[in-house]
Amino acid sequence: MKVINSIFIFSIALILTIIFFEALLSFCGMMIPIIKIDSNVGERYIPNKMCCSISVSEGFGLAKTNSEGWFGKKFVDNGLSDISIAVIGNSYVSSRQVFYRDNFLSISEELTNKNLNKTIASYFNFGRQAMPLTELLFIKEEISSIHNPDYILILLNAHSFNTTSRQVPYYKLMGDSLVLDSTFKESPMLRTYRKLQIFSNSSVFFLGYRVKNKLPQLWKILFDKFYPSEEEPEQNNDPIFSLSDVNKVILEKLESDKKVIFLLDLDYDVSNKVKTITTQSQIIDLRPTLLKMKTEQGIDPNYWAIEKLPGHWNIPAHKVIGEEIANNMIKIINNNQITRHNEGFMP
Amino acid sequence: MAFNSFIFFIFLGLVIPVFYAFSKKSSKNLFLVFASYVFYGYWDWRFCSLLAFSTIVDFFLGKLMHSAINDKKRRIIFIISLFSDLGILGFFKYFNFFIDSFQSLSAQFGVNIDFLHTCIIIPIGISFYTFKNISYTIEVYQKKIPAANNLVDYALFVSFFPVMVAGPIERASNLLPQLSKKLIPSSSQIKEGIALIAMGLFRKVMIGDTAGRYVDHIFGDLETYKSIEVISGLVLFSVQIYADFSGYSHIARGTAKLFGVEIMRNFEQPYFSRNIAEFWKRWHISLSSWFMNYLFLPIAYSISRKLTKLRYFSIKADYLVYSLAVMATFLLCGLWHGAAWTFVIWGGMHGVYLVLYKLFSKKSNIPFKKIQFPNIKTIFNILTTNILVLFTWLFFRCTSWHSIRLFFSKIIYWEDSEYALWFIKTTATFVILVFITDLIEYTTGRHDFILSIKSKPFRYGLLTGLFMLTLLFMFQSKISPFLYLKF
Numbered sequence: 001m002k003v004i005n006s007i008f009i010f011s012i013a014l015i016l017t018i019i020f021f022e023a024l025l026s027f028c029g030m031m032i033p034i035i036k037i038d039s040n041v042g043e044r045y046i047p048n049k050m051c052c053s054i055s056v057s058e059g060f061g062l063a064k065t066n067s068e069g070w071f072g073k074k075f076v077d078n079g080l081s082d083i084s085i086a087v088i089g090n091s092y093v094s095s096r097q098v099f100y101r102d103n104f105l106s107i108s109e110e111l112t113n114k115n116l117n118k119t120i121a122s123y124f125n126f127g128r129q130a131m132p133l134t135e136l137l138f139i140k141e142e143i144s145s146i147h148n149p150d151y152i153l154i155l156l157n158a159h160s161f162n163t164t165s166r167q168v169p170y171y172k173l174m175g176d177s178l179v180l181d182s183t184f185k186e187s188p189m190l191r192t193y194r195k196l197q198i199f200s201n202s203s204v205f206f207l208g209y210r211v212k213n214k215l216p217q218l219w220k221i222l223f224d225k226f227y228p229s230e231e232e233p234e235q236n237n238d239p240i241f242s243l244s245d246v247n248k249v250i251l252e253k254l255e256s257d258k259k260v261i262f263l264l265d266l267d268y269d270v271s272n273k274v275k276t277i278t279t280q281s282q283i284i285d286l287r288p289t290l291l292k293m294k295t296e297q298g299i300d301p302n303y304w305a306i307e308k309l310p311g312h313w314n315i316p317a318h319k320v321i322g323e324e325i326a327n328n329m330i331k332i333i334n335n336n337q338i339t340r341h342n343e344g345f346m347p
Numbered sequence: 348m349a350f351n352s353f354i355f356f357i358f359l360g361l362v363i364p365v366f367y368a369f370s371k372k373s374s375k376n377l378f379l380v381f382a383s384y385v386f387y388g389y390w391d392w393r394f395c396s397l398l399a400f401s402t403i404v405d406f407f408l409g410k411l412m413h414s415a416i417n418d419k420k421r422r423i424i425f426i427i428s429l430f431s432d433l434g435i436l437g438f439f440k441y442f443n444f445f446i447d448s449f450q451s452l453s454a455q456f457g458v459n460i461d462f463l464h465t466c467i468i469i470p471i472g473i474s475f476y477t478f479k480n481i482s483y484t485i486e487v488y489q490k491k492i493p494a495a496n497n498l499v500d501y502a503l504f505v506s507f508f509p510v511m512v513a514g515p516i517e518r519a520s521n522l523l524p525q526l527s528k529k530l531i532p533s534s535s536q537i538k539e540g541i542a543l544i545a546m547g548l549f550r551k552v553m554i555g556d557t558a559g560r561y562v563d564h565i566f567g568d569l570e571t572y573k574s575i576e577v578i579s580g581l582v583l584f585s586v587q588i589y590a591d592f593s594g595y596s597h598i599a600r601g602t603a604k605l606f607g608v609e610i611m612r613n614f615e616q617p618y619f620s621r622n623i624a625e626f627w628k629r630w631h632i633s634l635s636s637w638f639m640n641y642l643f644l645p646i647a648y649s650i651s652r653k654l655t656k657l658r659y660f661s662i663k664a665d666y667l668v669y670s671l672a673v674m675a676t677f678l679l680c681g682l683w684h685g686a687a688w689t690f691v692i693w694g695g696m697h698g699v700y701l702v703l704y705k706l707f708s709k710k711s712n713i714p715f716k717k718i719q720f721p722n723i724k725t726i727f728n729i730l731t732t733n734i735l736v737l738f739t740w741l742f743f744r745c746t747s748w749h750s751i752r753l754f755f756s757k758i759i760y761w762e763d764s765e766y767a768l769w770f771i772k773t774t775a776t777f778v779i780l781v782f783i784t785d786l787i788e789y790t791t792g793r794h795d796f797i798l799s800i801k802s803k804p805f806r807y808g809l810l811t812g813l814f815m816l817t818l819l820f821m822f823q824s825k826i827s828p829f830l831y832l833k834f
Contacts, residue, residue, distance in 0.1 A: 006804040013808025021816045027776040029769070030557050050769060055557075055824060060564035062766050101765065102571065204816070210823040221822060224354040225389065306567035307825075315571055 018204055025203035030055050033206040034065070037193045041142070042135075042168030042184055044069040045128065046201070051096065056210075058304040058311035059097030072100060072125040075147045083121040083333055086143050088136055089155030092265065093127025097304075097312045104313070107322025108329065115330045119337075124149065132162050134170040137250050138180065144257070151332070153284070153325070154254060156274055157265035161247050167193075173246040178253065243273050255281045261332070263325070266290050266301070282332060289324045290317060348389040350598045351551050352826055353818075358386065363605060372529035376499050379530075379606065383508040387472070394470040397435065398506060404431050405480045406501045409487045413494035425488040429481065436477045439469055444686030471832055472512030474683060476505055478637055483519035485641055492520050500526045509602035513595055513831040515613040515633035525608050532607035540604030542795035545814040547597025550784070552817050555591035556827045558583040558777050566744055569753045573764035577757045579774045584744045585737050586777045589618065591830045592631070597794055612794065616785040618736075621728035622708070623700040626736060634683075638676050647672035669705055674698040684743070689751070693742040700735055 025031040029052035036046045045051075047069045053061040066074035071094050077084060087093055087105055095103045105123040112121045126143055133156070140152060164170045167184040184190060199205040220227045243251075251274065254260050261282045264271040271287055290301045293316065301317030302310050313321065348355045362382045369375045388395045408428040415421040453459070483504070486492045495501040503526050510517055532540070565572050565580030572580070596613035603610045617630035627635045651668045659667055674695070681694020745751045764770065791799045797813075800806040 009802055009804040010808040010811075013805045014812045017809055017812025017816060021812075024553065024776070024780065027772065028557055029773050052769075052773075054560050054564065060561065062769060099571075099766070207816075207819060207823065211819050214823050222353045222357065224348075224352060226354070306563055315568065 021207075022202060022204045025207065031203040031206045031210075033201060033203065033209075036069075036200055037167050037190055039185060039190070043128070043166050045071070045094075053096040057097045058307045058309045059314065061096040061098050061100075063096065063100040063103070070124070070126055070128075071096075072103070072105065073122070075124045075143075075149070076122070077147065078120065078122070083116075083119055083151070084147070084149040085121060085123045085151045085153060085329065086126050086147065086149040087123060087153040087155065087263075088126040088131075088140055088143065089153075089263070090127065090131040090157070090159050091129035092157060092159075092312055093125060093155050094129060095127065095312065095318065096129070098315055098318055102315050102318055104318040104322040104325060107319060108325040111323060111326035112329050112333075115326070116333065119333070121329065121333065127155075130159075130162075130164070130166055132164050132170070133160050133247050133250050134172065135164050135166070135168045136160065137171050137178070137253065138169050140254065140257075140260075144259075150259065151329070152257065152260045153263050154260055155263040155265065156270060158267045158270050161243065161270070171246065171250060173249060176249075178246070178249055243277070248277060251277045254278075284325060284328045286321055286324055289320050293317065293320050348386055349826060349828055349832075350595060350602075351548065351556075351821060351829070353821070354389075358382075359602065359605075366530075366606060373499065375530055376503050376526060379508075380499060380502045380506060383503070383506040383511060386508040387506065387511060390471050391468070397439075397470055397473070398476065399502075401432060401435055401477065401480055402502050402505045403498075404428070405484060405505075406495060406498055409484060409494040409501075410496075412484075412487055421488060425484060428484045432477050432480050432484070436473060439467055439473055441682075441686050443467060448688075475514050475516055476511055478516045478634075479505060479519070482516070482637060482641065483523075486519050492523065495519075495523055495527075497527065507603070507608070509599045509606075509608075510610055513592075513599070513829055514631075515596055515599065515611050516637050517610060517633065521611065522608070530607040532605060536604040536607060536609075538798060539795050540601040542798050542810060543597045543601025543604065545601075545810050545817070546795060546797065547594045547599075547601060548821075549594070549813050549817045550590045550597060551594030551829070552821050552824075554777065554780060555587050555589075555594055555830075556824070558587040558590065559827055559830075561773070562587050562744070566750065569750055569757065572757070573762040573767075574757045574760075575764050575767045576770050577754055579770040581737060581741055581744070581754075582774050583777060585618075585733075585740050586781055588740065588743070588830055589614070590781060595829045595831065600794070616789045618733055618781070619729060619785060619789060620732050621725060622732055623697065623704050623735060624708075626732055627697070627701070634680075638680055642679060643672050643676040646675050666705065670702045673701050673705075677701070687746070689742045689745055689747075693739050696739045696742065700739075 032049070032051055034045050034049055034051045035043050037043050045065045047065055047067050050062070050064045051071075053059070063071045065071055068074055075084065075086070093105075100106060103125070105125050109121065109123045112123075124147075126139060128139075131139065136154065140154070143149065144152070167187060167189055169180055169182040169184065171178045172181050173179070193200070196205070214221070254262075255278045261284060262274060262278055264274060264283060264285045264287060266287050268287070271285060275283065293299055293301060297316070299314075299316050300310075301313050301320075304311050304314055348358060362379075366375060366378055366382075369378055384395050384398070387398060405428055408424055408431070412421050412424040412428070415424060450459075483492075483495075483501075487494050495504070500523065504517075504519060504523050505511075507517075507522070507526070562580055562584045565577060566584070569577060593614040600610045600612070611633055613631060613633050615629040615632065617626055620626035620629050647668050650671055651664070654664045654668065657664055677694040677698030678691055679694070680697070681690040681692065684690045684693070741751065741754060745754065787796045788794055793799055797806055797809050800809070
């Protein structure tokens with residue numbers, strides 16, 4: 001009886017410590033889970049949540065999700081006189097490494113509106129980490145059908161062509177046509193998630209999840225310098241980027257939508273391949289701007305000096321990207337307004 | 348190796364059983380010296396040669412000093428020993444600092460001495476073990492302790508790994524007698540040791556490192572942040588430096604206890620201080636008492652011998668002596684912390700605070716009595732002291748004049764932040780956490796206060812949870828070095 005009593009008291013103390021850690025981790029903003037899995041649309045950000053990304057990214061980012069589970073302001077159609085620009089893409093769009101005010105979309109919006117007459121342009125962030133093109137098309141179709149924005153900016157970089165590893169619906173090729181794969185709905189991961197859904201907001205659970213993801217590096221972390229260094233695979237200095245058939249078809253499909261404007265990142269091969277396929281689309285190529293920043297200012301757009309790590313775009317990169325997008329969008333919007341006016345289109 | 352790394356715990360797990368397996372005092376000590384050199388050499392094996400050199404020099408000079416027949420000879424040996432210790436410290440830590448300072452001065456006259464700048468790696472913990480060596484030399488010179496007879500015991504005094512790289516700066520009079528006996532830890536020492544390690548690790552990893560991540564980002568790019576955010580950064584830095592260093596000291600004391608060695612307490616809830624003099628009795632106690640004994644008192648003594656009048660410029664001679672000695676001590680204390688003028692200013696500000704406090708304080712001796720809670724006057728005094736200390740941390744944290752100017756401009760030209768509430772909430776969480784842990788430490792009088800819980804299963808449940816969750820957090824995050832390692 002005494003042993004059972006001791007075990008009981010020991011467990012109570014353990015649980016109290018876990019509760020204490022839960023409060024500590026969430027109040028100090030260190031471990032805040034922000035992903036939920038929706039039965040229909042898969043992984044999304046939890047709506048109306050203030051997200052601090054200091055322990056999960058190379059920068060220090062603060063941003064709040066809106067009621068639809070995207071960062072930044074909620075999509076609002078302010079009528080025909082206003083311009084809505086939806087920006088879709090992976091973690092480079094959601095940009096959890098910087099404060100939302102320093103995100104390239106906030107900068108673009110401010111600059112665009114400074115230079116536009118009468119109309120107000122609003123940029124809406126539809127970025128989410130690890131969103132490959134196969135999933136991006138699904139998100140794009142969802143946004144087009146629900147919100148019907150005036151322009152859709154699609155960011156593409158090397159990561160956009162990875163295969164999906166997430167619990168999301170995605171497009172695959174069957175024969176010559178694209179088919180939506182929603183098998184995630186029956187995945188064991190989703191079943192486990194449903195069982196443990198009550199803990200989906202728990203910081204301690206999130207900590208456990210991050211520990212689980214780091215387990216492959218267990219021996220390296222434990223033995224540090226004594227861990228035999230792995231031979232680095234021979235690096236190919238000029239990796240040839242190849243586009244899969246499904247991605248090619250998706251790009252062609254996106255190109256057919258005249259609202260779509262492609263945003264191309266630094267990756268030379270990716271930009272070239274995309275340009276050869278999407279010859280009819282409008283493209284904002286960020287590469288020259290980012291290279292200029294690198295050569296003229298000596299700032300690597302992907303280097304984080306504080307953490308001494310390469311990663312997503314840093315704050316100076318967001319600034320120049322925001323300016324570049326704003327300059328391009330002002331031209332595009334003005335051109336379209338003139339064209340519409342010449343064609344006798346009156347909003 | 349850092350205390351907050353897994354390799355340290357593996358190292359500890361290997362060293363402890365081997366140490367317990369040895370039965371002879373000499374083998375135990377020799378093995379601990381070996382383990383300490385492995386611990387130190389893990390950073391860079393080249394550092395070990397410098398450590399061994401200064402150990403051997405001070406050991407033999409100490410013996411010579413002890414056996415010297417006349418005072419003149421003793422004095423010469425004492426000066427040689429001091430010169431050797433300070434020479435090593437000065438060269439490795441301050442050579443480039445002074446060269447750079449002269450460089451900027453000589454550049455005004457068109458003279459370039461940049462060629463003198465050399466690439467010197469500062470050995471980790473050099474200030475700490477050098478100060479330990481100096482304290483030994485002074486105490487032997489003053490005949491307070493006899494010179495160490497056994498090189499292994501002395502080498503262990505200098506290199507004992509729990510306290511080698513970041514203190515507490517143990518005095519030879521406390522540590523050497525312990526090391527000259529056979530080290531056998533008692534069961535209560537083992538319990539206390541484990542509790543101190545768990546609680547120190549929690550302080551360091553969960554409070555210090557987490558607050559530190561915000562601090563690094565905010566102070567790393569001050570321009571990006573708004574007024575309230577940079578103020579939060581400063582408050583968080585005061586939390587970080589305290590949690591980091593007191594956490595380190597807890598782990599150091601806890602580890603030493605596992606080998607049967609008792610180390611002095613280094614922190615006693617410094618942010619509960621009611622005045623600046625009390626702050627220095629509670630903050631980094633081993634360093635402040637070192638400066639008191641080996642710098643302040645000798646300086647004060649030598650100045651007072653030269654003053655013959657009772658008043659100078661209508662200032663009491665006593666007060667003048669105190670002020671000059673305090674200022675000299677704290678300017679050097681600042682320089683000890685880092686080879687940069689910002690640290691010198693930090694020390695100078697504390698010196699000015701103390702001089703002013705002495706001027707307005709009615710009591711000549713500040714009693715280290717129990718603080719009365721809650722008492723409006725006490726709370727006011729504590730808050731005022733904390734604000735004054737907080738202000739000095741700015742100079743401690745900023746690495747350049749540009750950052751300091753930027754910080755002030757952020758305060759003067761106030762910019763509202765859309766994240767103000769978030770910053771206030773987050774900063775308050777850290778402050779409250781430190782306040783609560785300190786309050787419990789204060790009321791129980793123990794750094795290992797979990798052990799004061801009567802129910803054993805409850806006590807061990809808390810300790811297990813605390814230790815396991817901290818290790819899990821440590822596993823998935825980047826290891827942050829202890830702030831004081833670089834000093």
